[in-house]
Amino acid sequence: METTISAPLSKALHDSTMVAHEQAENASFITRLMSGLGTVDGLVALLRQSLPVYEALEEACRGVGSDPRLTPILDPRLDRAGALKADLAAHAAQGRSCSLVVPTVEAYVDELHASASDPAALIGHHYVRYLGDLSGGQIIKTMVRRHYGVEEGLTFYEFEIDKPKVYKDGYRAALDSLPLTDRDRESALAAATRAFDLNHQIFLDLEAAGVR
Template sequence: METTISAPLSRALHDSTMVAHEQAENAPFITRLMSGEGTPDGLVALLRQSLPVYEALEDACRRVGSDPRLAAILDPRLERTAALHADLEAHRVQGRSCDVLVPAAEMYAAELRACASDPAALIGHHYVRYLGDLSGGQIIKTMVRRHYGLEEGLSFYEFDIAKPKVYKDGYRAALDALALSEADRASALAAATRAFELNHRIFVDLEAAGIR
């Protein structure tokens, strides 16, 4: 069995983040939202926290987009900032808005902005956010539509990608082909775990704020 050290990068990213990933997806805030025990306001609050995170991620990617350690996985079809703005406006028109920006979201955005000087770390964040949106994000969309009857304000979870599975396979292959030093690889792996930890902290902060 391959170790995290010798495994292809996509496998190493998956395996090294399993514990942090499980912790995030089992946070009470998100499990309540997914089970139908939350409210549409909870989704709006989550989208609001996501906006500065994606603004920072996408700005950092643009700043270092020509770096060969990162360029192969960048794709404007993945960008979510415009969709988040549109979704928040759609919810606002329907009377749902969120003015709360929790500390963890601000911390997450700050760390992503700092990644403009560390493209290898940006790989880990890019992997967690966008592959998550193409996978678990689709489940969130399905569940909130089912439980809360929402048909608008969900474009964040919609991609101009005809075959997501094929795309994800190609993304993983591109990750595995990146020419990284051992230090770069370690930075990418650490950043991916950190991304899940920060995501979990956002859920914890939303819970503490009494948002359902």
């Protein structure tokens, strides 16, 4: 069995983050939202936490310039900050808004700003956020529509990508071809695990704040 040291980067990222990934997706806040036991206000709160995270991630990625360790996976079609702003505005027009930003969001933003000087770490953050949006994010959109009847304010989960599976396969192939040193790989893997941990903590913070 391949280890994370010798495995292709896409497999190493998947395998090394498996436990952190499962912890995040099984947090009470997100399972309640997905099962129909939450509220649309909970969705809005989640979108509100996501905005500063994506703004920081996309700013950091733009600052990398032409570094070959990251640019092969960058794609403006993945950017989410603009969609998040539009979604929050759409919900606000329906009387649903959220001013709460939980403490972990600030820690997440700080980490992304620090990663601006480490393109290898940004690989891990980029992988967790965008590949997750193209996968689990689509499930969230479906469940929210089914349980809460929401049709507007969901463009965060919509991409100008015709065949998401084909795109994800290409993304993984690009990951596996990145010119990384062993230290770069370690940085990418550590950042990916950290990203899942931070997302998990955001869910816990929302739960502790009484958001449903």
